[in-house]
Amino acid sequence: MTQPTNLLHVDMDAFYASVMIRDRPDLHHVPVIVGGGHRGVVLAANYPARAYGVRSGMSGYEARRLCPKAVVMPPDFELLVPVSKAIRETFRSFTPVxxxxxxxxxxxxxxGAARLFGPPEAIAQRIRSRIRAEHGIPCSVGIARSVSVAKLASRRAKPDGVLTIPPERFVEMVHPLDVGELYGVGESTRERLHKLGLITVGDVAKFPVDQLRRMLGRHLGGHLHSLVWGTDRTELHPGGAGTWGFGEGTPEGSMGSQHTLAADVRDRDDLLRELLRLSSRVAARLRAADKIGTTVAITIRYSDFRTISRSRKLPEPTDVTQDVYDTAVLLLDALGHWAPDVSRPPAVRLVGVRVEGLRRRVPEAGRQLALGERDPGWPDADRAIDRATGRFGHTAVRRGSLL
DNA sequence: TCTGGGGTCCTTAGGCTG
DNA sequence: TCTGCAGCCTAAGGACCC
Known part of the structure; x- marks a missing residue:
């Protein structure tokens, strides 16, 4: 049985930039870059900026070099999130899935929407018109049978277009493309495939799947095989969490925060202050989400961009700032960079703190104290800080050591 | 005075245990 | 007591996504 071409992938065009300049007609025809401040990367660029070669993901430094006259603005999530939520409601007026x-x-x-709204192409056009009319933002739509092909189609429909890739035309339309165009094939995998002489999607399709598995690993090899034949996932997971946690799902995996320092740092005390700030932020987010985690991990990026991570499993899951911070400090010191016999510690560019192995917190009432559980004063202090920041904002309370 | 921050998933290696 | 093995867990790192 052939499955219908019924999946739409709707992708806003330069969303951050489109929303940020929507109410600024004076900026519609000048290059605008969102993000890309000091040591940052470009989140989005409008089409006038793209004409200069500015792309999202590029360093702000490079973007400003390519287009010195561009207007650079930070993303305003208080503006972006409500627009995003409203657009989702528009989607749901067409289908609940x-x-x-x-x-x-x-x-x-x-x-299930065909009877009310017509074929997928007609639905795509209606969605685009409504989003433009209601939110003033252009978007592109890809239509296909599977998730990866719909995604590929929307990418190729940009800007402001619609593209359908029906199964019977998949080979003709997709096999000539570079294998790096596939959703899930990044720069690294693309390079590995190219070195093997597998340049196009069709090249990989002709390659034996068991050899792919041997070379790329069982999972990636099998997955790539499904991508090059357009036979990946066809069912959606409604209410998906979304990568940035703005979705409605309840991600169970991990929560973290990392920060690129304004300047590289060698001093242990400076790094401890940053670890404390990040630990406070992550623990507060855990408490707000009613989660506790079993493992604390730190990430360190040195000035040469070498990045390492270290993690440690806790005896008891926690959402307490002090627990997260203490473990982070243990992990940092275990690197040995600040031992007494080290004359010049390495320069650190970025530090991150992450709590993994998340689960729902058991309510306090009826919870048994673990043997040897320490002073409950820190959780009380955390709750007091949460209450104060909830009322007066994040600058209201700050630990003495952060001042 | 180049290269963010938030995640997920997979692979690999080594230790532990039965 | 030693060895080999399978299975599980932990830790580290890499790749990928937006």
């Missing part, structure tokens, strides 16, 4: 990927894109299964 919506899988949110991120702030600016979603998959829609329109199988």
């Amino acid at each position: 919506v899988e949110v990927v991120s702030l600016d894109e979603a998959f829609l299964d329109v199988r």
Whole structure:
């Protein structure tokens, strides 16, 4: 039985930039870059900026070099998130089966919407008109049978277009493309395949799947095989969490925060202050989400961009700032960079703190104290800080050591 | 005075245990 | 007591996504 071409991938065009300049007609025809401040990367660039070669993901430094006259602005999430939520409601007025990927894109299964709204192409055009009329933002839509092909189609429909890749035309339309165009094949995998002489999607399709598995690993090899034949996932997971946690799902995996320092740092005390700030932020987010985690991990990026991570499992899961911070300090010191016999510690560019192995917190009432559980004063202090920051904002309370 | 921050998933290696 | 093995867990790192 052949499955219908019923998946839509809707992707806003330069979403961050489109929203940020929507109410600024004076900026519509000048290059605008969102993000890309000091040591940052470009989150989005409008089409006038792209004409200069500015791309999202590029360093702000490089973007400003390519287009010195561009207007650079930081992203305003208080503006972006409500627009994103409103657009999701527009999607849901067409179908209840919506899988949110991120702030600016979603998959829609329109199988049940044909009687009301017509074929997928007609639905795509209606969605585009409504989003433009209601939110003033252009978007592109890809239509296909599977998730990866719909995503590929929307990418190729940009800007402001619609593209359908039906199964019977998949080979003709997709096999000539570079294998790096596939959703899930990044720079690293693309390079490995190219070195093997596998340049196009069709090249990989002709390659024996068991050899792919041997070379790329069982999982990636099998997955790549499904991608090059367009036979990956066809069912959506409605209410998907979204990569940035703005979705409605309840991600169980991990929560973390990392920060690139304004300047590289060698001093242990400076790093401890940053670890404390990050630990406070992560623990507060855990408490707000009613989660506790079993493992604390730190990430260190040195000035040469070498990045390492170290992690440690805790005896008891926690959402307490002090627990997260203490473990982070243990992990940092275990690197040995600040031992007494080390004359010049390495320069650190970025530090991160992450709590993994998340689960729902057991309510306090009826919870048994673990043997040897320490002073409950820190959780009380955390709750007091949460209450104060909830009322007066994040600058209201700050630990003495952060001042 | 180049290269963010938030995640997920997979692979690999080594230790432990039965 | 030693060895080999399978299975599980932990830790580290890499790749990928937006």
